[in-house]
Amino acid sequence: MVVHEDERASSRRLDEDGDDMPIFNSENFQINMKSIYYSRTFLSIIGGVVAGIWGFTGLMGFIFYFLIMATASLEFAAKAKFSIHKYFDSWNRIVLDGFLGGLMAFVLFWTFAYDIVHIF
Amino acid sequence: MGVGFVVGVLGCAILVHAAYSTIQYRGVLKIVEEEFSGPPMNVVAELLLGLALCMWAGLAVPTKFLSILPDSEENRIVSLPANLDFMIFNHRGKVLPTNTELKLKVQDF
Numbered sequence: 001m002v003v004h005e006d007e008r009a010s011s012r013r014l015d016e017d018g019d020d021m022p023i024f025n026s027e028n029f030q031i032n033m034k035s036i037y038y039s040r041t042f043l044s045i046i047g048g049v050v051a052g053i054w055g056f057t058g059l060m061g062f063i064f065y066f067l068i069m070a071t072a073s074l075e076f077a078a079k080a081k082f083s084i085h086k087y088f089d090s091w092n093r094i095v096l097d098g099f100l101g102g103l104m105a106f107v108l109f110w111t112f113a114y115d116i117v118h119i120f
Numbered sequence: 121m122g123v124g125f126v127v128g129v130l131g132c133a134i135l136v137h138a139a140y141s142t143i144q145y146r147g148v149l150k151i152v153e154e155e156f157s158g159p160p161m162n163v164v165a166e167l168l169l170g171l172a173l174c175m176w177a178g179l180a181v182p183t184k185f186l187s188i189l190p191d192s193e194e195n196r197i198v199s200l201p202a203n204l205d206f207m208i209f210n211h212r213g214k215v216l217p218t219n220t221e222l223k224l225k226v227q228d229f
Contacts, residue, residue: 028186035182087185
């Protein structure tokens with residue numbers, strides 16, 4: 001009787017698709033996430049230096065930062081050859097993750113470059 | 121790794137050169153006593169070129185993406201460990217379905 005119940009329970013569970021998780025290789029997934037993180041940090045720094053040399057002040061600089069991050073997201077999608085599900089589990093990983101993480105580095109190098117070029 | 125690195129260093133060198141040009145330009149403006157509205161066109165072009173090179177390097181230098189699907193070509197485990205004395209292959213795994221679309225079910229016991 002216990003076996004019967006188990007069979008019916010498991011066949012019921014096979015029908016519902018709401019709460020299953022796809023299996024993927026998590027070690028490679030973490031390698032991919034680290035790669036994106038390094039790229040975003042480097043691009044934030046370079047973007048900060050460019051913003052400082054160009055002479056952006058105030059809102060223009062932050063708009064420039066968001067532009068750089070959006071371009072970076074596009075380039076990650078291109079690097080993954082637009083087949084995101086082969087390398088990540090959702091689009092959020094390359095578009096939203098780490099978007100604001102490089103903001104501090106950007107502002108630091110922006111201020112740094114602006115001071116060197118325009119003030120001293 | 122090598123080419124991306126060189127491109128990145130080149131991009132940074134171009135940015136440093138653009139910074140130096142802008143400093144000199146500001147020096148000239150101070151002499152002529154004009155306002156600084158923006159760097160000259162060639163410096164802007166240099167900045168964009170340096171930015172493009174550094175962006176390319178920023179994508180090429182970190183490791184390329186590795187596939188996370190368990191049944192893709194490069195994720196196959198094709199080597200057996202050297203010590204096969206303790207490995208048993210006649211176990212209950214043979215009744216598992218070999219469907220590669222099989223997903224992990226969230227079990228609520």
